[in-house]
Amino acid sequence: MNSPEDGGRTASQKAETTLVTAGRDTKAQKGFVNPPVVHGSTVLYPTADDLHAHLGEFQYGRHGTPTTRALQEALMALEGPQCAGVGLAPSGLSAITTTLLAVLKSGDHLLVCDNAYRPTRNFCNGLLARYGVETTYYDPLIGAGIAEVFKPTQGGAGRGARFSILRNAPIFRPLLRRRTRAARS
Numbered sequence: 001m002n003s004p005e006d007g008g009r010t011a012s013q014k015a016e017t018t019l020v021t022a023g024r025d026t027k028a029q030k031g032f033v034n035p036p037v038v039h040g041s042t043v044l045y046p047t048a049d050d051l052h053a054h055l056g057e058f059q060y061g062r063h064g065t066p067t068t069r070a071l072q073e074a075l076m077a078l079e080g081p082q083c084a085g086v087g088l089a090p091s092g093l094s095a096i097t098t099t100l101l102a103v104l105k106s107g108d109h110l111l112v113c114d115n116a117y118r119p120t121r122n123f124c125n126g127l128l129a130r131y132g133v134e135t136t137y138y139d140p141l142i143g144a145g146i147a148e149v150f151k152p153t154q155g156g157a158g159r160g161a162r163f164s165i166l167r168n169a170p171i172f173r174p175l176l177r178r179r180t181r182a183a184r185s
Contacts (some may be wrong), residue, residue, distance in 0.1 A: 015078065023074030035070035064088075093119045097127075106132030111149055113140035 013021075029035060043058050045051040058064055072086040079086075089095035100123075104110060112124060114137040124135040138149050 018077050019074075022077035023070035023072075025070075035067055038065040038067045040065065093117065093123070096120055097123050100124075100128065104128065104131070104133050108133050109151055110135045111146075112137055114138060115140060 024033060024035060026033060041060060043056055043060060045056050050056060058066075068088050072088060075086040076083045087098075089098060096117075097120075100110070110124065110128065110133055112120065112135055116124075116137070121137075124133075128135060136149060138146065142149070
């Protein structure tokens with residue numbers, strides 16, 4: 001099994017082997033092959049001084065647990081040595097909003113399929129709009145017509161032209177839409 005000390009993947013391992021062994025540290029897990037699922041939010045410290053000095057490996061369950069660390073190590077091993085790190089989000093909405101906030105700036109144009117998750121729409125129509133990001137919703141079955149929805153935009157001062165960013169929902173949503181339309185006909 002792999003451990004964090006060996007970087008997760010050995011040079012001779014194939015991706016398939018890494019897939020089933022990465023993120024496992026049998027020594028730290030007292031011989032168990034799979035990492036335990038840790039459910040918890042409160043982390044206890046030996047002393048109040050340790051708590052205030054943030055000396056624990058984990059500070060709060062939503063900021064990481066041994067389970068999430070094992071998943072991060074497995075993903076980093078699969079990505080290989082060029083991987084700078086892996087961030088996990090507690091929900092799909094958190095992953096979407098964090099990503100959009102990291103890449104969008106005032107004056108940008110965001111394309112979102114019109115069957116996007118309602119909280120994503122609320123985020124785009126609320127917070128992103130207040131930050132000066134324009135969102136256009138499009139039919140995910142638009143095909144080649146998508147080219148007409150893209151438009152050059154003007155970024156912030158001195159940044160020059162910015163272009164549309166496309167955010168599409170998972171592929172099953174357009175399929176569900178097709179079935180829904182067919183059922184209505």
